[in-house]
Amino acid sequence: xxxxxxxxxxxxxxxxxxxxxxxxxKEIESVxxxxxxxxxxxGENLFFEGGELQGLIIINRGRAKAYINTPEGKEQILHxxxxxxxxxxxxxxxxxxTEYNVKAVEPVDICxxxxxxFQELIKKYPGITSKILQELVNRIDRLESMIENIGxxxxxxxxxxxxxxxxxxxxxxxxxxxAAQFELPLNREGIANYIGVTRETVSRKLNLLQEEGVIQMIxxxxxxxxxxxxxxSE
Amino acid sequence: xxxxxxxxxxxxxxxxxxxxxxxxxKEIESVxxxxxxxxxxxGENLFFEGGELQGLIIINRGRAKAYINTPEGKEQILHxxxxxxxxxxxxxxxxxxTEYNVKAVEPVDICxxxxxxFQELIKKYPGITSKILQELVNRIDRLESMIENIGxxxxxxxxxxxxxxxxxxxxxxxxxxxAAQFELPLNREGIANYIGVTRETVSRKLNLLQEEGVIQMIxxxxxxxxxxxxxxSE
DNA sequence: CGACGGGTTGAGCGCACTCAAGCGCAGTGG
DNA sequence: CCACTGCGCTTGAGTGCGCTCAACCCGTCG
Numbered sequence: 001x002x003x004x005x006x007x008x009x010x011x012x013x014x015x016x017x018x019x020x021x022x023x024x025x026k027e028i029e030s031v032x033x034x035x036x037x038x039x040x041x042x043g044e045n046l047f048f049e050g051g052e053l054q055g056l057i058i059i060n061r062g063r064a065k066a067y068i069n070t071p072e073g074k075e076q077i078l079h080x081x082x083x084x085x086x087x088x089x090x091x092x093x094x095x096x097x098t099e100y101n102v103k104a105v106e107p108v109d110i111c112x113x114x115x116x117x118f119q120e121l122i123k124k125y126p127g128i129t130s131k132i133l134q135e136l137v138n139r140i141d142r143l144e145s146m147i148e149n150i151g152x153x154x155x156x157x158x159x160x161x162x163x164x165x166x167x168x169x170x171x172x173x174x175x176x177x178x179a180a181q182f183e184l185p186l187n188r189e190g191i192a193n194y195i196g197v198t199r200e201t202v203s204r205k206l207n208l209l210q211e212e213g214v215i216q217m218i219x220x221x222x223x224x225x226x227x228x229x230x231x232x233s234e
Numbered sequence: 235x236x237x238x239x240x241x242x243x244x245x246x247x248x249x250x251x252x253x254x255x256x257x258x259x260k261e262i263e264s265v266x267x268x269x270x271x272x273x274x275x276x277g278e279n280l281f282f283e284g285g286e287l288q289g290l291i292i293i294n295r296g297r298a299k300a301y302i303n304t305p306e307g308k309e310q311i312l313h314x315x316x317x318x319x320x321x322x323x324x325x326x327x328x329x330x331x332t333e334y335n336v337k338a339v340e341p342v343d344i345c346x347x348x349x350x351x352f353q354e355l356i357k358k359y360p361g362i363t364s365k366i367l368q369e370l371v372n373r374i375d376r377l378e379s380m381i382e383n384i385g386x387x388x389x390x391x392x393x394x395x396x397x398x399x400x401x402x403x404x405x406x407x408x409x410x411x412x413a414a415q416f417e418l419p420l421n422r423e424g425i426a427n428y429i430g431v432t433r434e435t436v437s438r439k440l441n442l443l444q445e446e447g448v449i450q451m452i453x454x455x456x457x458x459x460x461x462x463x464x465x466x467s468e
Numbered sequence: 469c470g471a472c473g474g475g476t477t478g479a480g481c482g483c484a485c486t487c488a489a490g491c492g493c494a495g496t497g498g
Numbered sequence: 499c500c501a502c503t504g505c506g507c508t509t510g511a512g513t514g515c516g517c518t519c520a521a522c523c524c525g526t527c528g
Binding site for chain 1: 302306308309310323324328330360364366367368370371373374375380381384385386387388391427429430
């Protein structure tokens with residue numbers, strides 16, 4: 001864990017964050033002075049449930065998973081944070097603790113802004129608020145379709161949906177259509193805990209999809225979608 | 235469907251809505267002039283997925299369910315809106331359509347504010363924005379714990395959780411402890427579609443809970459929680 | 469080398485689903 | 499008032515899908 005992020009020049013770092021994307025050069029500068037940076041190795045926890053998290057955390061590089069451990073000993077993954085995503089917004093607006101954990105699934109660099117600094121930032125640049133609102137609404141969207149998946153769809157459909165989701169987050173539009181390969185953000189067990197099944201089931205279904213020629217696996221982590229339409233149906 | 239709401243004096247109506255709770259008398263007055271009211275009978279749809287919904291809708295009386303029909307012919311319920319809850323916030327902040335339906339499960343009165351009016355309201359009273367933010371964060375909370383329930387918990391636990399949720403929304407704290415009865419907002423099929431099981435399963439589990447002395451059913455719709463702790467465990 | 473984590477495969481089982489029938493109650497109309 | 503109808507709920511029987519448990523494989527790392 002180091003305090004500096006070698007890979008990003010200061011202003012560049014803040015500009016990559018969608019929340020600040022509307023600010024101009026000078027404004028970005030003033031934001032940058034408030035930001036602290038941190039690095040986490042793969043497997044390290046960025047945050048534990050119920051912990052004190054008095055600020056906003058933005059993922060700058062790498063991916064992280066937010067998850068809950070149930071009393072029954074299972075792990076349910078709620079979000080996969082990609083670069084540009086943030087969490088900790090809850091502590092900014094309501095007086096409640098966040099009750100999930102966040103763990104780096106690969107090396108991760110983050111930006112942090114304290115609650116106090118952020119509230120002043122909002123006063124100065126109200127445009128940020130509307131960016132946050134947009135992001136929250138989008139997150140509600142994703143959670144809702146996740147519930148539809150887990151609650152009402154067959155296991156096959158859930159696998160299909162999660163593959164499409166990962167592809168969309170990892171590639172841009174034309175890349176998906178050209179069957180470019182991408183890297184799964186989670187291992188089999190992680191995918192299983194994301195869609196509410198067991199790792200064995202994920203394993204079997206992926207092999208089945210490959211046999212049917214819908215996808216092609218390169219090693220364990222990389223995947224290529226050959227027939228996007230077959231994934232969309234059902 | 236009538237255009238006026240007989241049951242609420244104008245300012246009273248707006249004051250009951252948490253979003254406006256921080257405004258003072260005069261401010262409330264100015265909000266009231268923007269509000270249009272509507273009534274829906276049980277079973278009527280307040281809103282269809284993909285429809286044009288250019289404004290915010292606040293439930294004033296009665297309860298409504300938000301649900302999706304899956305391609306496989308199942309219905310997944312996403313939210314139960316109680317009086318004071320709102321929906322349609324999505325259309326205010328992002329340029330996307332809402333893709334669930336909303337149906338009255340009992341007679342419902344609503345307040346409507348158009349997108350245009352609401353945006354001016356926000357400019358005038360920025361406090362409303364923070365209320366909205368709070369509510370969105372709370373909603374994310376609820377969706378997350380819903381995913382934990384459906385995805386990682388046993389059917390028994392899901393039934394327990396949903397009963398507690400309905401009790402909390404219907405009663406206040408001391409009432410729950412004194413085992414007061416309350417009315418279920420959904421029938422068996424509705425509960426089933428909310429927690430991702432079949433109606434038969436709900437039926438069986440409820441009877442089991444009654445046999446075990448954890449709950450007591452009065453008719454089909456009313457229920458009394460006798461042993462709150464047994465519902466909480468697991 | 470052995471240990472370990474991640475992945476795959478197989479066998480068997482249990483739980484919730486499916487399908488089907490019957491019950492009870494409310495509302496309707498003769 | 500009763501018969502009729504329809505809806506919601508219950509109950510039973512049988513089945514199938516995904517889970518559990520266990521073994522094994524493979525590549526990596528100390």
